[in-house]
Amino acid sequence: xxxxxxxxxxxxxxxxxxxxxxxxxxxxxxxxxxxxxxxxxxxxxxxxxxxxxxxxxxxxxxxxxxxxxxxxxxxxxxxxxxxxxxxxxxxxxxxxxxxxxxxxxxxxxxxxxxxxxxxxxxxxxxxxxxxxxxxxxxxxxxxxxxxxxxxxxxxxxxxxxxxxxxxxxxxxxxxxxxxxxxxxxxxxxxxxxxxxxxxxxxxxxxxxxxxxxxxxxxxxxxxxxxxxxxxxxxxxxxxxxxxxxxxxxxxxxxxxxxx
Amino acid sequence: xxxxxxxxxxxxxxxxxxxxxxxxxxxxxxxxxxxxxxxxxxxxxxxxxxxxxxxxxxxxxxxxxxxxxxxxxxxxxxxxxxxxxxxxxxxxxxxxxxxxxxxxxxxxxxxxxxxxxxxxxxxxxxxxxxxxxxxxxxxxxxxxxxxxxxxxxxxxxxxxxxxxxxxxxxxxxxxxxxxxxxxxxxxxxxxxxxxxxxxxxxxxxxxxxxxxxxxxxxxxxxxxxxxxxxxxxxxxxxxxxxxxxxxxxxxxxxxxxxxxxxxxxxxxxxxxxxxxxxxxxxxxxxxxxxxxxxxxxxxxxxxx
Numbered sequence: 251x252x253x254x255x256x257x258x259x260x261x262x263x264x265x266x267x268x269x270x271x272x273x274x275x276x277x278x279x280x281x282x283x284x285x286x287x288x289x290x291x292x293x294x295x296x297x298x299x300x301x302x303x304x305x306x307x308x309x310x311x312x313x314x315x316x317x318x319x320x321x322x323x324x325x326x327x328x329x330x331x332x333x334x335x336x337x338x339x340x341x342x343x344x345x346x347x348x349x350x351x352x353x354x355x356x357x358x359x360x361x362x363x364x365x366x367x368x369x370x371x372x373x374x375x376x377x378x379x380x381x382x383x384x385x386x387x388x389x390x391x392x393x394x395x396x397x398x399x400x401x402x403x404x405x406x407x408x409x410x411x412x413x414x415x416x417x418x419x420x421x422x423x424x425x426x427x428x429x430x431x432x433x434x435x436x437x438x439x440x441x442x443x444x445x446x447x448x449x450x451x452x453x454x455x456x457x458x459x460x461x462x463x464x465x466x467x468x469x470x471x472x473x474x475x476x477x478x479x480x481x482x483x484x485x486x487x488x489x490x491x492x493x494x495x496x497x498x499x500x501x502x503x504x505x506x507x508x509x
Numbered sequence: 510x511x512x513x514x515x516x517x518x519x520x521x522x523x524x525x526x527x528x529x530x531x532x533x534x535x536x537x538x539x540x541x542x543x544x545x546x547x548x549x550x551x552x553x554x555x556x557x558x559x560x561x562x563x564x565x566x567x568x569x570x571x572x573x574x575x576x577x578x579x580x581x582x583x584x585x586x587x588x589x590x591x592x593x594x595x596x597x598x599x600x601x602x603x604x605x606x607x608x609x610x611x612x613x614x615x616x617x618x619x620x621x622x623x624x625x626x627x628x629x630x631x632x633x634x635x636x637x638x639x640x641x642x643x644x645x646x647x648x649x650x651x652x653x654x655x656x657x658x659x660x661x662x663x664x665x666x667x668x669x670x671x672x673x674x675x676x677x678x679x680x681x682x683x684x685x686x687x688x689x690x691x692x693x694x695x696x697x698x699x700x701x702x703x704x705x706x707x708x709x710x711x712x713x714x715x716x717x718x719x720x721x722x723x724x725x726x727x728x729x730x731x732x733x734x735x736x737x738x739x740x741x742x743x744x745x746x747x748x749x750x751x752x753x754x755x756x757x758x759x760x761x762x763x764x765x766x767x768x769x770x771x772x773x774x775x776x777x778x779x780x781x782x783x784x785x786x787x788x789x790x791x792x793x794x795x796x797x798x799x800x801x802x803x804x805x806x807x808x809x810x811x812x813x
Contacts, residue, residue, distance in 0.1 A: 254542040256782065294780060300575050302727050302780055344782070473568050475577060476779040478542075480535040482555075482584050483570040492563060492584060497539075 252346070254478060255280040259343045262317065264335050268392075268399040270324040271367065272333055279316040281345040285309050287375035288350025288469055288501045291320070292477035294342040298331045305329070306474050306496070308371035308446075309346065311403075321370040321400070347477055348500050351375045351467055357441040359385040361434060363427050363455050365447020366392055369400045371469050371500075372446055376407045387434060391415035391427040391447070398422075428454045435462040442467065445504070456504035466504040470495045512796045513803045514789075516550070518771045519696030519748050520671040521605060521633040523550030526765065526804060527789050530726075530752050530775030531556055531609035531635060531675070532581065536595035537602075543782035548789065550771060552604045554595065556611040556637050559620050561587030565642060571708040571717035576727030576754070577776055578708050580720040582642045583611050588624045596630040605632040607673065613646040615660050622667040632671070635750075636664050636695075639677030639702035641724045648702070651677045654689040661693025673750060676700040676741075678730075683737045684744035691745045698741060699750035699773070701734045727776050728754040735767050742768020742809050756784055758791015765807040 262275040281291055292304045305328045307320040324330050335341070353360070353375075360379060362372045369390045379386045386408045392398040395416055404412040413430045414422030423430055428451070434440075435458055445455045446469040459466035472484035472495040479497035486493050487508040493499065514525040528551040536554045537546045546552055564584025571578045585591070591608070599606055608631050612618035618636060625631050638651035638660060650656050661674050674690040676683065678701040687698050703724025708717035716722075734753025742749055751769030755761055756777035764772045777784035796804060 256543065301572055302575060302577060302776065303572050304780060342781070473570050475570050475579075475776070476533070476539070476782075478539045478782060480539040481533060481570075481579075481779060482564065482581050483567075483579065485564070485567055485569065485584070487567075 252284050254344055254347065256342055256344045257281070258340050261335050261337055261339045261341065263337055264333070266333070268397045269394070271321065271397060271399055272324070273310070273319055273321050274332065275317055275319045276341070276343065277316055278318045278343050278345070281309065281343065282312045282314060282316050282318050285312050285318065285346040285374070286350040287378050288371050289346040289348050290371070290500060291318070291343050291345035292347060295328050295331055296335070296339065296341060298328055301327055303475055304344070304477055306477055308469070310370045310373055312374065321367060323367040344477060348497055351444050351501050353379065353382065353384065354442055357384050359438065359440055361431070361440045361443045362386060362388045363431055363443060363445040363447070364390045364400070365427055365451040366397070368447030372444060373400060373403060375444060376404055380407050385409070387438065388412040389415065389427045389430050389434070393417045395421035427451060428458065431455055431458055435459065435464060440464050452504070453509050456507065459504060467501050468504045468507065469500045470502060470507070471500065512793060512801065514793060516770050516805055517748070518671065518750060519673060521551060521607070523605060523771055525550040525789050526761065526771040526792065527785055528553050528607060528750070528771060528773045529778060529785060530773040531637065533775045533778045536591070536599065538595070538598055540778070540782050544786050546602050547604045549604050549785055551607050551632070552599070553607040553635060553773060554591070554609055555585060556583045556609040556640065557585050557588050557591045557621060558583065558611045558613070559588055559617050559624070561585055561590065566719035568717065568719055571723070573706070573708050573725065574729060576725050576729035578706055578718060578723040578725050579703070580642045580718045580723035582720070583640055583647070588621050592625065592628050596628055599630050606630055607633045607635050609635045609637050609675070611637045611640065611646065613643070615663055617646070618660060619663050619667050622664055626668060633673055634664070634668060634670060635673040635675050635699055636661065637675050639675050641677065641679060641703055641705045641722070642720065648677045648679060651686065652680050654685050657686055657689040658693040661690050661695050665694030671696045673697040673699050675702055677702045678733055678737055679705045684740050687741040687745050691747050695747055697748045697750055698745065699752065700741060701730070701737050701753050704730050704733060726753070728756065730754050731760065735763060738764055738769050739767040739811065755788065756780070758788050758795050761788050761792050762795050762807060765804070766809070766811045768809040770805070770808050
């Protein structure tokens, strides 16, 4: 992990892209130039001083120079307030934090599985895999078609069309990501599976990969306070004991996680 | 006009009155990207026990109005690891180090101190008899005056270094506990540790913390902390390390006026990892604006 820097970052855009889903672009060169796929930023949302903690967000995309974007879902007071921020407003951003996805040197074919807003930290990885000419399949799921907001971006980056799943069957496979994942694991020889989403999904995909004897990495989200490794709030139970999601993760080998 | 910000906390000389609240700062290395640790008056490390503890299950924190509730449970790798890694790393710095000491039994506190006596990177001890998040030891020792006097006395005999005793606010009469700590031989008293509380999710009908209850800290508890510092300042003659919701120089000055000799910055470090520096700068500018050339003249200066 490179040196952590706090920047006061102007918001460039902040748009609703789906139901309770927003894409915010920030001028954050200190993160844009160093971000690795799977790392996150820790943000102080202005105007919610009674809510004292920063909020962590995975980085969705970057131009590698100055701009980063985050895809966020409105889940509480902080994200609700964030939807009111407009271009020119500033946020304190600490980043880029954590250990991201590790692509094995000898990987030929990999599978990305993203549930809901969990597909966000996989997009930069998809770009990197494309640059490295690694054959990549993508399965992404959402409750409904209009929440499947990353589909087009993935389709533009990877060779194979992403396999989409919707809980209500409004697009693609009807049901959870685990359905196409099970089929793909049975028919394709993957070197690694990368998964991010709700914890039950990551648990299920981890089990599927274990049964198929394919290594898997997952990105854990835990309630976080300092975000820099000091407070021990965001611990994940692993076979090596409790590990910090913020700086030991957020990406862990799935076989090390104790569910 | 040069302003003297230095204070003496029961034998621990600090170049300014600002340290950190144990548990919010690990052993400092994580903050090295943001501040020069040597600029602190002292650095207080995360509570350490003899053989290490795993801490509580997650979720361990919940955000509550103007504060956070935590139930970390003193997760730590044990005193040998602290000496070998964190205190070793602190050899590269000159900042005075206060090691926070925890235990499940009276004996364990003594063994931790004995283990640290040979380490020259320890400048003072802060004895934690006030953590609300462990089942044995912690707060259970700190709520009973005879136990406080006994354990502080045992620690006193184990070291000649400055001995700070950290008190819990979860008692009926804080002055009774403070007097017991002083009688046991404490060189200084730190307060307050977190206030026992809980948070509930109405939708899931479950507690927000896995441990159900936890310790509240942050601006929400500042009035409680100020009141207790003020009461204890009138009850004992040893100096006080005040803490509870401090995030600015003004907050720190309020604690000093209430009777604190030094102050600790806690969860403000989570919001802004440079908070300690802002507090030091804020104290200095208050002194400049108010013609204070020696910060110790503020201690207990409250005009009622």
